Amino acid sequence: MTEEIIIAGFGGQGVLSMGKILAYSGIMQDQEVSWMPSYGPEMRGGTANVTVILSDNRISSPVLHSYDTAIILNQQSLDKFESAVKPGGMLLYDPNGITRHPERKDIKIFQVEAVDESIKLSSKKTFNMFVLGAYLKLHPIVTFENVVKGLKKSLPERHQHLIPANEKAIKRGMEIVREMK
Amino acid sequence: MTEEIIIAGFGGQGVLSMGKILAYSGIMQDQEVSWMPSYGPEMRGGTANVTVILSDNRISSPVLHSYDTAIILNQQSLDKFESAVKPGGMLLYDPNGITRHPERKDIKIFQVEAVDESIKLSSKKTFNMFVLGAYLKLHPIVTFENVVKGLKKSLPERHQHLIPANEKAIKRGMEIVREMK
Amino acid sequence: MKEIALIKGNEAIAEAAIRTGVDAYFGYPITPQSEVLEYLQLQKPEERTGMVVLQAESELAAINMVYGAAGTGKKVMTTSSSPGISLMQEGISYIAGAELPCLIVNVVRGGPGLGTIQPSQADYFQATKGGGHGDYRLIVLAPASVQEMADFVDLAFELAFKYRNPALILSDGLIGQMMEKVELPEPKERFTTFDQSWVITGKTADRERNIITSLNLDPELQYEHNIKLQQKYERMKEDVMFESFQTDDADFLLVAYGSSARICQKVVDVVRGRGKKLGLLRPITLFPFPTEVISELSRRVKGILSVEMSTGQMVEDVRLAANGRVPVYHYGTFGGKIHSPEDVLNAIEEKFIGGF
Amino acid sequence: MKEIALIKGNEAIAEAAIRTGVDAYFGYPITPQSEVLEYLQLQKPEERTGMVVLQAESELAAINMVYGAAGTGKKVMTTSSSPGISLMQEGISYIAGAELPCLIVNVVRGGPGLGTIQPSQADYFQATKGGGHGDYRLIVLAPASVQEMADFVDLAFELAFKYRNPALILSDGLIGQMMEKVELPEPKERFTTFDQSWVITGKTADRERNIITSLNLDPELQYEHNIKLQQKYERMKEDVMFESFQTDDADFLLVAYGSSARICQKVVDVVRGRGKKLGLLRPITLFPFPTEVISELSRRVKGILSVEMSTGQMVEDVRLAANGRVPVYHYGTFGGKIHSPEDVLNAIEEKFIGGF
Amino acid sequence: MKKNLSEDFSMEDSLEQIIQEKNLVYRPTRLMTGATLSYCPGCGHGTIHRLIMEVVEEMGIQAETIGVSPVGCAVLAYDFMDVDFTEAAHGRAPAVATGIKRLWPDKYVFTYQGDGDLAAIGTAETIHACNRGEQICIFFVNNGIYGMTGGQMAPTTLEGMVSSTTPYGRNVEQMGPPLKITELVAQLAGTYYVSRQSIHKAATVRKAKKAIRKAFEVQKEKKGMAFVEFVSNCNSGWKMTPNEANQWMEDHMFPFYPLGDIKVDGKLVKNVIQDL
Amino acid sequence: MKKNLSEDFSMEDSLEQIIQEKNLVYRPTRLMTGATLSYCPGCGHGTIHRLIMEVVEEMGIQAETIGVSPVGCAVLAYDFMDVDFTEAAHGRAPAVATGIKRLWPDKYVFTYQGDGDLAAIGTAETIHACNRGEQICIFFVNNGIYGMTGGQMAPTTLEGMVSSTTPYGRNVEQMGPPLKITELVAQLAGTYYVSRQSIHKAATVRKAKKAIRKAFEVQKEKKGMAFVEFVSNCNSGWKMTPNEANQWMEDHMFPFYPLGDIKVDGKLVKNVIQDL
Amino acid sequence: MAKVRGAIVVDIERCKGCEVCVVNCPTDVIAMSKDVNSKGYHYAYMEHPDDCTGCTNCAIVCPDGAITVYRIKN
Amino acid sequence: MAKVRGAIVVDIERCKGCEVCVVNCPTDVIAMSKDVNSKGYHYAYMEHPDDCTGCTNCAIVCPDGAITVYRIKN
Numbered sequence A, B: 001m002t003e004e005i006i007i008a009g010f011g012g013q014g015v016l017s018m019g020k021i022l023a024y025s026g027i028m029q030d031q032e033v034s035w036m037p038s039y040g041p042e043m044r045g046g047t048a049n050v051t052v053i054l055s056d057n058r059i060s061s062p063v064l065h066s067y068d069t070a071i072i073l074n075q076q077s078l079d080k081f082e083s084a085v086k087p088g089g090m091l092l093y094d095p096n097g098i099t100r101h102p103e104r105k106d107i108k109i110f111q112v113e114a115v116d117e118s119i120k121l122s123s124k125k126t127f128n129m130f131v132l133g134a135y136l137k138l139h140p141i142v143t144f145e146n147v148v149k150g151l152k153k154s155l156p157e158r159h160q161h162l163i164p165a166n167e168k169a170i171k172r173g174m175e176i177v178r179e180m181k
Numbered sequence C, D: 001m002k003e004i005a006l007i008k009g010n011e012a013i014a015e016a017a018i019r020t021g022v023d024a025y026f027g028y029p030i031t032p033q034s035e036v037l038e039y040l041q042l043q044k045p046e047e048r049t050g051m052v053v054l055q056a057e058s059e060l061a062a063i064n065m066v067y068g069a070a071g072t073g074k075k076v077m078t079t080s081s082s083p084g085i086s087l088m089q090e091g092i093s094y095i096a097g098a099e100l101p102c103l104i105v106n107v108v109r110g111g112p113g114l115g116t117i118q119p120s121q122a123d124y125f126q127a128t129k130g131g132g133h134g135d136y137r138l139i140v141l142a143p144a145s146v147q148e149m150a151d152f153v154d155l156a157f158e159l160a161f162k163y164r165n166p167a168l169i170l171s172d173g174l175i176g177q178m179m180e181k182v183e184l185p186e187p188k189e190r191f192t193t194f195d196q197s198w199v200i201t202g203k204t205a206d207r208e209r210n211i212i213t214s215l216n217l218d219p220e221l222q223y224e225h226n227i228k229l230q231q232k233y234e235r236m237k238e239d240v241m242f243e244s245f246q247t248d249d250a251d252f253l254l255v256a257y258g259s260s261a262r263i264c265q266k267v268v269d270v271v272r273g274r275g276k277k278l279g280l281l282r283p284i285t286l287f288p289f290p291t292e293v294i295s296e297l298s299r300r301v302k303g304i305l306s307v308e309m310s311t312g313q314m315v316e317d318v319r320l321a322a323n324g325r326v327p328v329y330h331y332g333t334f335g336g337k338i339h340s341p342e343d344v345l346n347a348i349e350e351k352f353i354g355g356f
Numbered sequence E, F: 001m002k003k004n005l006s007e008d009f010s011m012e013d014s015l016e017q018i019i020q021e022k023n024l025v026y027r028p029t030r031l032m033t034g035a036t037l038s039y040c041p042g043c044g045h046g047t048i049h050r051l052i053m054e055v056v057e058e059m060g061i062q063a064e065t066i067g068v069s070p071v072g073c074a075v076l077a078y079d080f081m082d083v084d085f086t087e088a089a090h091g092r093a094p095a096v097a098t099g100i101k102r103l104w105p106d107k108y109v110f111t112y113q114g115d116g117d118l119a120a121i122g123t124a125e126t127i128h129a130c131n132r133g134e135q136i137c138i139f140f141v142n143n144g145i146y147g148m149t150g151g152q153m154a155p156t157t158l159e160g161m162v163s164s165t166t167p168y169g170r171n172v173e174q175m176g177p178p179l180k181i182t183e184l185v186a187q188l189a190g191t192y193y194v195s196r197q198s199i200h201k202a203a204t205v206r207k208a209k210k211a212i213r214k215a216f217e218v219q220k221e222k223k224g225m226a227f228v229e230f231v232s233n234c235n236s237g238w239k240m241t242p243n244e245a246n247q248w249m250e251d252h253m254f255p256f257y258p259l260g261d262i263k264v265d266g267k268l269v270k271n272v273i274q275d276l
Numbered sequence G, H: 001m002a003k004v005r006g007a008i009v010v011d012i013e014r015c016k017g018c019e020v021c022v023v024n025c026p027t028d029v030i031a032m033s034k035d036v037n038s039k040g041y042h043y044a045y046m047e048h049p050d051d052c053t054g055c056t057n058c059a060i061v062c063p064d065g066a067i068t069v070y071r072i073k074n
């Protein structure tokens, strides 16, 4: 099994750390993983994306131009990556701020209203965990337990107390994801 | 005609300028010339040498390991260059300070007591011109007139008044050179 | 049991340095490798192992601190990226001339000039042919994974001390910024068993002065010194390293190092999937270059494609190895652009006409 | 009538610079080329032609002054020797990246490190393959006489402006320190007719800003920029220059540049005198390298000997040109030692067994 | 009563009445290109750029002005200021500007440099350009950190200050104390005007602009080097909001880097030693 | 009468009687290797070498001392001083010494640098090593010229002074005035002891040696950087006889580079500003 | 007594929501919008337009040059 | 009164004839030889040995460390 994922959105949306938790979770269940971020000069705002690969085998190229799954959190990223999803693959996005919705017919498209939900639950900081939950619901490539382990590994000491909130957000994300037809 | 000369002695003995005058003289009579000095970190004392080539043809290598003529002004240089004179070539030296005299039988050997003579005539600064005179006596490859032209060319403005003294020294050098048997 | 971590290539370098007993790091920030210094400072290596870490005022200062510290016979390193490495060229030439062991890491970005901060492999010539003046060579290792970023730190020092020669890890922004699962190296004593007789420690009565210098005013001595260096570089051939992927029966051969080799691995998988016999030779040491194995393979394959994120640098060494026996092509992206497996596939189709 | 002078190679560079209308010189003393700055200062070029001459605080400052000044579209130059040129590598990469014309002179001495101050040709790789980071090339001219030291200043600027690319004169201590008879270049207006539309002069209402930069944060743009540079380097082939000595009927070929070529000329004379057909190909441009003519000759001769004062650098380009057709050997002295014609003769006897 | 009056007025004067060309009292200078600044929200670079361009506009010297941008967050300064520009290698802007100015002695040349650029890697070029008295302006943005590369320690980072390479605070025992390079260059004979300013408050902006004007005037009269430091925030690197950062700057940076002129008309006007 | 007495003595005490081991009052230190110095006759480098070695001998620290030689006439210092040595690239000795000292914190490390090396190309390394307060000694030989390469202008070359690159005298308009780097480093918090000495007269030699001793003591106690400048002659570069050069130095160099301690125990003891 | 009245115009797309203008307004005219611009920033606006004196303080401290100021004297 | 008497020994081969010792001798003991050493330098010697007080001045200023000093007190 190999899963090739791109996660893309604004800087500050937690794109990189979502990828990192996913990668950690993979390690927890003995998979090979790679996590390849876009990087640029330090500036708040701007876009960010990360390619995550989870595989049972040695990972060759960590750089991809097509993906099994795209997780998309803003319009620019949708414009850039919609076409890069492999036929038959999946695109998960948050409709908040999206003006031109995805149109491909040869892939599965899902929505998670993570921004709205996180505001509703006053949990803006865990916004990315709603998205992660949604993804895991659709692609349970890593178990929930391993995700929690991954979370624990990837959060620095001073943020460990946030784990319960994160867990909650993941679970909620699993509930609110819905397929677009 | 091609004449390949090495001139070697202590720094400060005027080795380089002797070579330069010779080269200038060559130019004055339309020869090709090259003047290749040894160079090193700035320090008073130490040894210095220069390879001068005068030729009617284009000069190929300015670097030589054997010479038609060696003009030698101290013991170290004698030790280094005696063997580099081509068979049939010539070695001209000032015996002042020489403890081991040249021994080769297959070359012509000449002495010029330029140090002594220059002290005698209170003309220490033109010491090298005595030597040059001796050389020109033996190898009149450039005419006296052209040497004087060369002198004029190579001496900076502020030393032009020394030309008569130099001319005198050259002439005297021509007189005092003698062959060793 | 080995300790597993998910860390960036740059962090792997730093963590490996602490664990394998590197004594000192001197460096200056530059993207895409600043994480090395940042990680080290966060880890308080002074407390963990006594390792010295200092942010220098420039790369120029950093490489000269390395030069000074390497004379103490300890394990000393620096890291930088392309423009910073260019600034170090005089210092590197001095270190090579004085025959000091040390480690320099170049996490390459796109050039020339300020260029981009994206990954590139365009510093191959500089690394392998001597970007500084004079005849010298660095031991050059090209990691292709975060694991190798961790592993090559110690390997580089082993080789550096074996030959008393600076070693350079030629990585790039891709491997530096990427995270992978890494088995962290076993902690190792901060101690080397290498000959330390040449080290500056303060002259005691029982020996002559030890002098670290690259100067020989007498060209005869410098000539002798150069011969000694050349002989050393020749000897290094015994440590040539490479990795072969399906080269045994290959009709066509890819040659690629570092991150390009990762991308080419995927290409080999795809092409083999189509039933065509493509192989990949990955030089691990770029100096010494695996000339012999490529020369050997050039007798068996129909063509060779050198794949690099440059306009064509390693391809010259591949050509020198093939020596006209088969056509040697170059495919590359550059300027911070990364080629995808698809790009390389296209190039293969184009170059090896009828081959696939 | 032309003016004749007996001057050192270094002085010839300086005098030619004044006469051919070079606008500015920035440099730092280093043996064996300090005479360039000294001669300039003595000549008061500010008064003679308005040329700006400034002793910088370092080679680093000098090359960056050149970078700044070259952006004004004027003729700007620096000179140094090996360690100083190494310090300039970052700056040179910037100049190449920003596509500025300028002249850099390297009067090479023996390395690596502080090495010696005697002549060497061991900076060939650095000059021709890019000692700095990133994919770039310099136009490299190799003078073999004091006359060429004088003549190549203007030639280098012609090429530099033609291609908007830095040019480097790769000389050495031998040619720098040697005096020969020189026909001084005709005085030339301090004015160039080259396209100056890109020059920083202050933005006027009728045009967009002119910006001198080597930065493209977007790797796509930097990729495009690299392609443009590569195309330029390809185009330079039309200006390849070399000199042939008795190559027409040669059985064996020497390839040598600069001072080594002078020495090899003598060797050819001697060997021809013995009735053997030896020829000499002297590359004048080291980049672009005369690959084609050597490739051509490699079809006709039995063997090639590359002669350099290095441990073997240009020989790689010769081998790439010969592409396995005939054996290509290397002979070199290095570390500041100069080979004599006799040394080369011996090498010929040794390599071309039975040949002579 | 006053308040009532005010309310009255607001009744009569609708916004539309006020917002009319004839009532314009401040518009951003046209010498900014209009490109979106690449700086973080609240970063002082933008303000300093604008002030320099305002002065260039007011002096009418756009067609004679050449800027030199550094390697640092302001590397792209040429995208924002509408004058000819050269982008210099890290730390070398003073040398680059020297090269330009020596060939264009009658144009205006300025460098724009960060504290890492000017006071770390570029120390030698800074000192020597100042010592030679190059006829240029150096605008020096001291934000106590390497902004562009992610907030590493700069020479100017304060004692105890946290940065990405001093995660436990700058330890002056290990790393040395912050360096007041401005006080040093003020002592070189080649500097004619040296000043330290800030641009976080309207009042300080006004002063800063005067300093920039003064600097260009010095260059106009070819009196020597004009060097203006701006103590500014790097809110991103400091990990604060812009206003927090500006407050922190007042509380911590200004005591160590006191504002005001240091050298005027070639004469020190401050006891630079005491301040070191 | 005195003279007579003296003559009497000379009768009895033949030279042989005086020249005996027991009467020895001065011999060159054994920590000079005995190799012939490569310096020109009358050059101060030899004296400074010897004084440093005398102090090392007296402190008994030969086995703990490491020197760093520059690129300059003293490049071969390691041939003459009998301690372990590293030869540094031009200007980088302070960085090289930093590298050594950080790894051998308990050894004595000193650099020996010329004015070109330390104050031109090495300015950044000098300033930053001093600012960090590296626990080393810097011995700085200011002879106002680049000796080794043939007498070119150095940053310290006096106004109007002739050198091979200022054949008509240093023009400060073009090239800037001479740089007093010692006064600058004295103001950095990292320097603990800064002094300027000369070694051309017996009395100044004795003072200079005390300064060297003091510098090593500072290093012993790890108080910070100890920086000693020696104003010395380069008779070759100045094109004078050694004694002429020393006289010229007194007449021209000392007024601009006044001798004496500048900073003692971490405190300035001189008005460095006035002197600049 | 003549009263000075001012107004500012914020270029919403240039505004990065840094709030530096807010603290620099002597009469507390400015507040941040609930809405975001296309780059996701809450932008500045005149919450109390009546209090604006057109002093230009906000404009000259705005790092992004997003503010234009008008003033009339009545 | 006890009289101090001194003497110096010049290492002729080390001496480079710089004459720095000459001007530093308070009692004008030293002069330069007519002869040269093997490197061609005129070397220092005690021309007035009686006047030497063994003060060591000459030795400590000698750049080449060529002088050793002896002293007795009578």
Ligand SMILES: Cc1ncc(C[n+]2csc(CCOP(=O)(O)OP(=O)(O)O)c2C)c(N)n1
Binding pocket: C028, C029, C030, C031, C059, C083, C084, C087, E070, E071, E072, E073, E074, E090, E113, E114, E115, E116, E117, E118, E141, E143, E145, E146, E147, E148, E149, E154, E234
């Ligand atoms: C030779 C070189 N070294 C390092 C870098 C990386 N670098 C880019 S900007 C920078 C520091 C910028 O800090 P500063 O000058 O303070 O400017 P700021 O971003 O804070 O405005 C560094 C180290 C580089 N580009 N080139």
Ligand SMILES: Cc1ncc(C[n+]2csc(CCOP(=O)(O)OP(=O)(O)O)c2C)c(N)n1
Binding pocket: D028, D029, D030, D031, D059, D083, D084, D087, F070, F071, F072, F073, F074, F090, F113, F114, F115, F116, F117, F118, F141, F143, F145, F146, F147, F148, F149, F154, F234
């Ligand atoms: C990078 C580099 N630049 C220049 C030189 C040439 N060089 C050697 S010594 C020297 C100057 C020495 O002057 P100084 O430091 O004053 O020492 P001095 O000889 O006067 O004692 C220079 C420029 C060099 N070796 N390396």
Ligand code: SF4
Binding pocket: A042, A043, A044, E038, E039, E040, E042, E043, E044, E045, E073, E143, E147, E148, E233, E234, E235, E236, E237
């Ligand atoms: S990183 Fe700092 S200096 Fe750079 S733009 Fe952001 S706030 Fe400004």
Ligand code: SF4
Binding pocket: B042, B043, B044, F038, F039, F040, F042, F043, F044, F045, F073, F143, F147, F148, F233, F234, F235, F236, F237
């Ligand atoms: S050149 Fe000058 S500094 Fe060098 S040894 Fe001679 S006198 Fe001394």
Ligand code: SF4
Binding pocket: G006, G007, G008, G024, G025, G026, G027, G028, G029, G030, G051, G052, G053, G054, G055, G056, G057, G058, G059, G069
């Ligand atoms: S112009 Fe003055 S009063 Fe009006 S909003 Fe701006 S700062 Fe406030």
Ligand code: SF4
Binding pocket: E042, G010, G014, G015, G016, G017, G018, G019, G020, G021, G022, G043, G044, G061, G062, G063, G064, G065, G066, G067
């Ligand atoms: S200062 Fe400018 S950018 Fe910041 S909030 Fe106000 S208008 Fe917006």
Ligand code: SF4
Binding pocket: H006, H007, H008, H024, H025, H026, H027, H028, H029, H030, H051, H052, H053, H054, H055, H056, H057, H058, H059, H069
């Ligand atoms: S010891 Fe004193 S008195 Fe004797 S020669 Fe030397 S300087 Fe003169």
Ligand code: SF4
Binding pocket: F042, H010, H014, H015, H016, H017, H018, H019, H020, H021, H022, H043, H044, H061, H062, H063, H064, H065, H066, H067
């Ligand atoms: S000082 Fe020393 S070297 Fe000079 S003359 Fe006297 S003894 Fe000789």
Ligand SMILES: [Mg+2]
Binding pocket: E114, E115, E116, E141, E142, E143, E144, E145, E146, E147, E154
């Ligand atoms: Mg900064």
Ligand SMILES: [Mg+2]
Binding pocket: F114, F115, F116, F141, F142, F143, F144, F145, F146, F147, F154
């Ligand atoms: Mg000096």
